[in-house]
Amino acid sequence: MTPVAPSVGRGDRWRVPLEIGSVLGVALVVFLLIRPMLWKHNFDGFDWYTHLWYIWHQEGSIRENLVPSLYNFNQTGIFDPHFAFYGGTLYVLAGLISLVTGHVAAFVITWVMAFAMAEGGFYWLARQAGAGVVVSHAPGVLFISSAWWLAGIYAWGSYGQAVAISSLPLLAAAAIAVLRADRLRLGPAAALAFSTTMFTGSHNLSMLWATTLSVLVLAIMFAVVPAARKLVFQKPGLKRLAIVMVPAVLVNAWFLVTNIKYQGQSLIAMNSVMAEGLVRTSMNFVESKYLFSLKYGNGIPGFTHQSAALPLLGTAWAAIAFALGWPGWRSMWLRLGLIAFGVMVLVWQIHTHIEWIIGLPSPYDRIQAPYRLQSYITLGMGGLVVCALAVMSRITDWRRWWMVALAPAVLVVVLAGKALVDQPEGNVYVPPWNEPRAYWAKDEPPFGAADYVDGRLDAVQVDPTMPTAVFDAKVAQDKHKVSTTVAASPGQYISSNLKAATWLIKVDGAKIVAMDNRGNAVLEVENADANGQTHITVAAKSPWTVKLGTVLTLGALAFLAFGFVTLVRRGRRA
Incomplete structure (x- = not known):
C-alpha cells in the first residue's frame, strides 16, 4: 500500500498563525509587566538594590580575576561569603552578562529570563498534556501575572527565589520530554541542564523547600498514578535524566559543597530568635482579608506593590473544569490535579500558622516571611490548570466550551497584575545604594551583612x-x-x-x-x-570544600560541553 500524505485540515492551516499570535500576545503581557524594569529602577523593596549591588561586585571580581568569587566586598565588611551561602551561580551568570551589557541591563535580562522559564515551562507542560497551542499559554500567564510573583519582584525584589521557582516548570517539562524520548535530544537536554542549574544555583532555601515538596509530590504520585511510575521507573529514561541532571547540579558545586559543610554554623542558621522574630512581625501580611481578594491593590498599608492575594481565579476555573468534565476517579489527570490542589492547601495552612512555621526544623523555619511560601501555592495553581486543560481537551461535546471561560479569567488576572505594577511609588524610602558606586562606606547596603x-x-x-x-x-x-x-x-x-x-x-x-x-x-x-x-x-x-567544589564544577562544565557538542554533531548527521 502506498503511503498517503495526511490531508491538511482547517486546524492545521491555522496552527502556525495561532502559534505566532499567541506568542505575540504573551510577549505583550510580559512587556506590560516588566515596563518598570525597563525605564526605572527605584522600586521600594530593599532587596532589589541589594541584589543589583551583589551583581556589580561579582562582575568586578570576574573582570579582575577572570573567575567568580565566594565573597562580597565593601568598606563596611570585606570577605563576606554571601555567594557561598545564598545561591552564587545566578550572580555569576548576571555578572558574565554584565561584562557586555552593564550590571543594570544584566539584572533586567535575568528577570526576563525568569519570566520566560516560568511561562515557557508551563506552556510545555500543557502541550505535553494535550492542550492546544493557544490555551496552553494560560497556566504560565496566570503564574507570571499572580500577586505572589509580581509583589515578589516589585515590593521585595526576591531575585534568587524568583529565578529558582521559575525554573521548576521548565525543569519538569524538560524532564518529562527526556523520559518520553527514545534518545537524548539537544533541545530538551539543554532545557533540562539549564533549569536544573538555575534551580540549584539561585536560592538555597527555595531549593530546600521545593525539593522537599517535590519528593512528597513524587511519592504520592508514584503511589496513586500508575502511568507516572511507568514513565519514571524505566532504566533508559532514568539514565538519560542522570546524564544531564547530575552534572547540571554539580555546576553549582563551587559554592554548594562549602554551603553544605558550614551552613549550620552560620549566624543566620544559629540565631533562632532572629528567625522567629522576622516571621512573627510579618504574619500580618497573610491575614485572610489579604489572601482572599481578587484585587491585588488590597495590600498592606505603607507597602506599595505589595499583595498577598491567592491565585483564586485560576483555581476556580480548574475546579469547575473538573466538575464539568468529570473524568472519573481512575483518571490520571484528576489524581494529578488533586495532588496539586493538596499541595496548595498544605502550604496555605503552613504559611498562615505561626506555630507550624517556627516548629519546623532549621533551616526550613528560616523563611523570614510567610508570604514567601506562596510561591508553592502559585506553582500548584499552574499545575492544577494544566491538569484541568488536559481533561477539557479530551472532551468533544458542549462542555469543551468551558475553555473559552479561561480567556476572561486570564484577562482579569493580567489586568490585576498590571494595576499592581503601575501603582505609584508614593512616599517610599529609596536607599542610597540604588546604584552601585565605588565602595563608599556610607552607601553600602548593611542588610544581611552578618548572616553568613x-x-x-x-x-x-x-x-x-x-x-x-x-x-x-x-x-x-x-x-x-x-x-x-x-x-x-x-x-x-x-x-x-x-x-x-x-x-x-x-x-x-x-x-x-x-x-x-x-x-x-x-x-x-x-x-x-x-x-x-x-x-x-x-x-x-580554600579549605577542602572549596577545592573539591571547584574540581567538581570544572568537571561538570567539561562533561556538559562535551555532551552538547556530541548532540549537535548527531543532529547534523541525522
Missing part, C-alpha cells in the same frame, strides 16, 4: 575608642588578599571591617576572637614591630 559569619563566635559590644583595622575593599576584591597596619600591642583587642567568616579567611598577625553586632571580626593582636605597629594580612582561604 561564624555564629559560634561571641557577639560583643565594641568600645568606640578601640583601635580599628581598616582593610581596603577594592584591593581585597581585586586580589583576594589585603593588608593594613594599625597601632596596637600583642594581646590587645582591635575592631575591624573584616567579616568573621572563619572558615573561608586566613588572618596573619592577629586572630579572630569575637565579632561585633555587624558580624565584623574583633581581632587579638599577635605581634607588633619595634614602633608598636601591627601588620595584619587577610587572604581568602
